[in-house]
Amino acid sequence: SKRKMTEESAVKVCVRLQVKELTFIYLMLTLTVNLYQDIAKPLVVSTVEGYNGTIFAYGQTSSGKTFTMMGSDQTPGVIPLAVEDVFQTIKNKEFLLRVSYMEIYNETVTDLLVDSWKRRPLEVRETINVSEPFRNLEINDFSSNLDHISCKDSVWICDHLLLAERQPY
Numbered sequence: 001s002k003r004k005m006t007e008e009s010a011v012k013v014c015v016r017l018q019v020k021e022l023t024f025i026y027l028m029l030t031l032t033v034n035l036y037q038d039i040a041k042p043l044v045v046s047t048v049e050g051y052n053g054t055i056f057a058y059g060q061t062s063s064g065k066t067f068t069m070m071g072s073d074q075t076p077g078v079i080p081l082a083v084e085d086v087f088q089t090i091k092n093k094e095f096l097l098r099v100s101y102m103e104i105y106n107e108t109v110t111d112l113l114v115d116s117w118k119r120r121p122l123e124v125r126e127t128i129n130v131s132e133p134f135r136n137l138e139i140n141d142f143s144s145n146l147d148h149i150s151c152k153d154s155v156w157i158c159d160h161l162l163l164a165e166r167q168p169y
């Protein structure tokens with residue numbers, strides 16, 4: 001299909017740094033969903049069990065970081081796939097899910113969940129072992145089974161992340 005041809009046109013390389021070794025290398029035929037299943041899903045599931053996890057996209061401009069992380073309606077990226085899996089994993093459990101979304105650009109940290117006209121650079125706290133490294137970062141609580149919380153599904157979260165990203169400065 002047209003979509004498949006397009007997605008296959010880019011090379012994805014997934015790196016887990018381990019003393020100068022690459023653990024996985026994905027070539028042109030790899031779809032984001034395959035990469036997600038191998039690399040990200042185990043990490044996402046273990047974060048729900050209490051482990052810390054980081055998925056980090058690195059590469060030169062236009063190499064496909066946003067495409068891989070956010071994706072599109074036809075080809076969901078790592079973030080929507082991860083949010084969906086989090087909701088699947090916490091289904092029928094009482095679980096507090098907290099989401100924040102920030103951008104680091106030209107050494108300035110910005111909270112993307114704040115309306116663009118209210119945005120101010122976040123102050124970075126450099127003290128070791130602080131649980132909140134950014135002062136004033138908006139942290140949204142979403143719960144899978146509390147009625148008074150407006151968000152109940154992964155689509156709502158992803159829509160808000162996309163809206164936040166597209167707000168003009």
Ligand SMILES: Nc1ncnc2c1ncn2[C@@H]1O[C@H](COP(=O)(O)OP(=O)(O)OP(=O)(O)O)[C@@H](O)[C@H]1O
Nearest residue numbers: 006007008009010060061062063064065066067068
């Ligand atoms: N695997 C892919 N299949 C099809 N199109 C892709 C793929 N990866 C990237 N693209 C397309 O290439 C263009 C650049 O990709 P993208 O915006 O994701 O790059 P980026 O690394 O986030 O760039 P920047 O650092 O400038 O933000 C976009 O139009 C995107 O849709």
